[in-house]
Amino acid sequence: MNLDERTPAVQDVLVFRTNIQKKAEFAIIEKELQKLAGIQKCTVDFEDREKVLRIECLNPNLMEIVDTVNRQGFICEELED
Numbered sequence: 842m843n844l845d846e847r848t849p850a851v852q853d854v855l856v857f858r859t860n861i862q863k864k865a866e867f868a869i870i871e872k873e874l875q876k877l878a879g880i881q882k883c884t885v886d887f888e889d890r891e892k893v894l895r896i897e898c899l900n901p902n903l904m905e906i907v908d909t910v911n912r913q914g915f916i917c918e919e920l921e922d
Contacts, residue, residue, distance in 0.1 A: 852881075853901050858891040860916045870894075873909050877902070893920065 861867050867885045874883050879899035886893045894917065896906060903919060910917035 852897070852899050855896045855898065855901055855903065855906065856920045857894040857896075857907070857910070858916070858918045858920055859885065859894045859910065861885050861892050861894065862887075866913075866915070870910055870913050870915065873913060874906065877905055877909060880906075891920070 861870065864887070867883075871883045874880050874896065877898075879901060880896060881899065882897040884895045886895070894910070898906075907917045907919070
């Protein structure tokens with residue numbers, strides 16, 4: 842039995858407040874986020890004043906996501922329910 846059979850994947854949707862302003866900026870961030878394990882889909886709501894980044898993922902690593910966005914020079918703060 843491998844680890845995947847014993848530990849079911851937990852799908853989650855995480856939302857973050859960011860300062861991503863342009864689609865070109867998001868394209869760079871999205872490329873980096875897609876390198877992380879479990880990331881399935883990323884979107885930014887450019888119409889929202891908080892430029893909400895929404896990430897669909899399996900077994901998310903919150904700090905890894907925040908660090909990835911921060912390394913690109915952007916603010917990334919989790920929005921709580």
